[in-house]
Amino acid sequence: MVSSNTLTETLHTVTGIKIPELRKQKQAYERAKQSLLEKAQNEADSRKRVQLLLDGSEELPGIKDLRSHPLFNIHHLWFFVEQARFDPSVSDRVLADYEKTVRNQLDAETANYDFTELYGELVKEWTSSNNTNTTDSESVFVSLGHEDMHQQRATLKEYVFHAKETDTTAIKAYLDEIFANNPSKEVVSAFEKLQSQIKEFQTNWDRSSHFETEGVTACIENILDSSVISDSKRSALRGFLENKIVISEIKDAMNMRMAARSSFALDGPTVIEQRRQLNGRCRFYPDEDLLQMIFLQYIGAKWAIELKRALTEFTFADGVLKSPSGKLGKQALRRRQFFLGNGSALQGGSVEDNNDETWRADVFLDQLPNGVEYNWMDDEDKPEYGYEEAYLPQNTRNSRVLLHRIQAHLSSIFTVLRYFGVQEEWIHLFKKVLEAPITFKDDAPDSAPRVRKRGTPIGTRLATFFGEFVLSCVDFAVNQKTNGAKLWRMQDDFWLWGDTEVCSKGWDTLTEFSHVMGLDFDEEKTGSCQILAPGSDEQANANANLPSGDLVWGLIKLDAASGEFVVNQAKVDVYIEALDLQLKACNSIFDFVLTWNIYGCRFFLQNCREIDVSTTRQQLHELLETLRRIQSRVFRSSNGSVEQHLKRMIQDRSGGSDIPDGFLYYPPVLGGLGLENPFIYLNLFTHSTAKSSEKFLEKLFKDEEKEYRSRKQIFEELGTGNESSGQTIDSDVSGDNPEKSQSRRAAGGFPEPTGEWADLRDEPFMNELTLGIEYSSQAEARTSWNNYEKWVIQLYAKEMEARFGGHFAIKKGLLPAGLIKLLLESRLTWKN
Structure with a gap:
């Protein structure tokens, strides 16, 4: 894949060639x-x-070929007009309508040419804007951005070049308390097995070949999926993938380097590049030698896979994780199985069950890859360490409550690694990687490299491995010290919920962990909230040692009064200023469209609450009003x-006038600019949301009651051997006919009231347990268009058909549509 710069230059050249040809065709058509x-x-006549x-x-x-036109079929009109030669019933009024249809189609062809030329000019403006001088508005934006970037770079240097001393003895004592000296024999046994597995993993490291063609390819593809590398190096890696000889040479070089890893040394200082994110914050990415990057990517992936496998086996071993007191005990589970049958009673469905499943599948060590040696690319959409509320992928959970950033002294990381059984050979290599000499890309040319003393480089597999290794300890510590609560963590962002006592113990655990490990909380993003029932006399956070800040995530915050997430209008005000600056810095129409789509539309939607079955009409309207x-x-x-703003921009820059709305919003494949409308995204859910949370819960409780009555009826009809319950049961299915009763119970998946189930024979149907009901959204069948695109096309179809004689705003083949599509899909580069 070529770089975006090369793509831009190519598109600029090809468009420059095609526009004159387009004008020739347009002039020839207009003359004829x-x-x-x-x-x-x-x-x-x-x-x-x-x-x-x-x-x-x-x-x-x-x-166009008018015989196959979807709206204007010249073949049909020809027959009708031929009929009028002899048939007086075809009146002049009908013929006048036919004439108008033909003339409109001729004008539609003119409109196609006009807007194809306009589109070409906009593409040309877009591709040449990188070489133009900055506008006054951009200069203002640049000066503000540079001041902020210098500030953030100075802050980072204070962290990475100055060690925060930690007590390795205290770290080991802390780890002993939660692992080796845990009061639970199951925990101690499972942890000893975990240490043994990690040692065995190192012993077996060289018993098989490491770098084969598939392994090198997987490493490169994984690096390409990250945001670490520069555009030029991304292009070089793509070139590697297209050349089997290069891949073979890299494979040999990597295997030689692996064999000599005991004497591993970095290929010179690491250059740190500062890049602005969508939220205005900067991130600092290492710019390393490509072969070194591939080598460390492989090591990081192998260790990450092993860590997840070992920690998963440890964590979910019998008796290791504590369960909250609210979970059903063995007797309650037996009752569910007896009264509801095997087919449904053991399927779970309670809130706690669903939370456990979600935590295990989507939260637990979610930054580490699954699978075997080459299967480490299943998490390419997950954000990297050091990432904050920037461009959130759609599958990101709304789980931000306790925010804290890894700023650990390197000795903390090495102490944890040693405690789990990582041997000195690997500690030596990891030490070389972490204590790298680094320089900043924007420093003076004569600046001497300085050694990193704190933190980890972001965006690499090894950095993820180090982070998860350290933070997995606090996951387990919270579970043990709160008697069963789970820490919901996405990278170094935490949240915890439960009663006041659980949250207080959890906060104390987090505070203790951060103190021992040398970590700091980001106080601005740390808080707590207590939600009380209306009329409750309990004081909020009474006697609880909890942080006092608001619970915020993106552009929303948790409102204690309603117990719901609401739009954080103060954050929105800051977002408006940033959005305004970004849009004013755009040098072309396409720059404006891309900036609006990503920052004005997707960033807003993905930093607010996810629209799902629990979203109320009121919450949806709040988002629409905020937009x-x-x-x-x-x-x-x-x-x-x-x-209207975009239309005026087009008119001022290119002279285009009377621009239909569909031209702005239609997807580029139909010749539109692809401007996105966040109102449409939200309106897609208007009729599928509850009017209020009270209505939603009211429906939930009614459905539960209905389910309870249905289950009870099934249970009573099958018979239980209970002759004294006062129930009226048909003799064929009651205790009068035990054989038939038992066969029907067995057929329904219900245990017989005999043997180990005999104690439940005379029990009435369960009346003190509540049935849980799972709700899931049903995915609609999709065609080539998604729901948003269908909405846009239907909304503007009549206007576009009248103007262009169909859905295509521009003439096919007269512009490099393929190149335009590729460049539209490339990463947006912010002007600093």
Whole structure:
């Protein structure tokens, strides 16, 4: 895959070649069209005039095949006009309508040419904007950005070059308390097995070949999926993948380096590149030698896979994790199986069960890859360490409550590694990687490299491995010290919920862990919230040692009064200012569209609550009202309308006028600009949300009651051997006919009231347990268009058909549509 710079240059060149050719075709068409219209004007007979237009339209240069046109079929009209030669019932009014249809189609072809030329000019402006001088508005943006970037770089240097001393003895004592000296024999036994597995993994490291073709390819592809590397190195790696000889040479070099890993040394200082993220924050990415990057990627992946396998086996071994007191005990589970049958009673479905399943599948060590040697690319959409509320992928959980950043002294990391059984050979190699001499790309040329003393490089597999190794300890510590609560963690962002006592113990555990390991909490993003039932006399956070800040995530915060997440309007105000700056810095129409799509649409939607079955109409309306407020502020001179603002930009820059809305919003494959409308994304859910949370819960309870009655009826109809319950049961299915009763119970998956189940024979149907019901959204069948695209096409279809004679705004083949699509999908580069 070529770099975006090369792609831009290619698109600029190809478009420059195609636009003159397009103008030639347009001029030829307009001359022939004008000649045809003049001939038609001189024809007085209406039927002959329509016939002339029909015959002549097929001869016009560059016109579409009108015989297969979806809306205008010239073949059909020709038959109708031929009928009018002899049939007086085809009136002049009908013929006039036919003539109007033909003339409209000729004008639609003109519109196609006009907007294809306009589109080409916009592409040309876009691809040449990188070489133009900055505008005044961009200069303002640059000065603000540089000041902020210098500040953030100075802050980082204070961390990475100055060690925060930690007590390795205290770290080992802390780890002993939760692992080796745990009061639970099951924990101690499982941990000893974990240490043994990690040692065995190291012993077996060289018993098989490491770098084969598949392994090198997987490493490269995994690196390409990250945001670490520069554009030029991304292009080089793509080139590696396309050359088998290069891959073979890399394989040999990597195996030689692996054999000599005991004398591993870095290939010179690591250059740190500072990049601005969508949220205005900067991230610092290592710019390493490509072969070194591939080598360390492989080691990081192998260790990460082994760590996840070993920790998963340890954590879910019998008796290791504590369960919260609210979970059903063995007797309660037996009752569910007896009364509800094997087919349903053991399926779970309670809130606690669902939480456990979600935690295990999506939260527990979610940064580490699954699978075997080459299967480590299943998490390519997961954000990297050091990432904050920037461009959130759609599958990101809304789980941000306790936020804290890894700023550990390196001795903390090495102490944890040694405690789990990592041997000195590997400690030596990891020490070389972490204590790397580094320079910053924007430092003075004569700046001497300085050794990293704190933290880890972001965006690499090894960094993820180190982070998860350390933080997995606090996952387990919280579970043990809160008697069963689970820490919901995404990288170094935590949240914990439960009663006041559980949260207080959890916070104390986190505080103790951070103190021992030399970590700091980000106080601005740390808080707590107690939600009380209406009329409750309990004081909020009474006697609890909890942080006092708000619980915020992206652009929302948890409201204690309602118990629901609401839009954080103060954060929205900051977002509006940033969005306004980003849009004003755009040098072209396509830059504006891309910036709006990513920052004005997706960033907003993905930093608010996820729309699901629990979303209420009120919450949806709050988001829609916030969107309207954002646009009214950013586009105040255009009546709060992004489309009116964009139309005016096009008119000012390219002279285009009378631009249909569909041209802005239609997808690029149909010749539109692909402007995204966040209102549509939200309105897709308007009719599937509950009017209020109370209504949602009311429906939930009614459904539970209905399910309870249904289950009870099934149980009573099958019979239980209970003759004294006062129930009226048909003799064929009651205790009067035990054989038939038992066969029907067995057929229904219900245990017989005999043997180990005999104690439940005379029990009435369960009346003190509540049935849980699982809710899941049903995915609609998809065609080539997703629901958003279908909405856009249907919303503007009539306008586009009237203007262009169909859905295509531009003429196919006259612009490099493939290159345009590739560049539109490339990463957006923010101007600093």
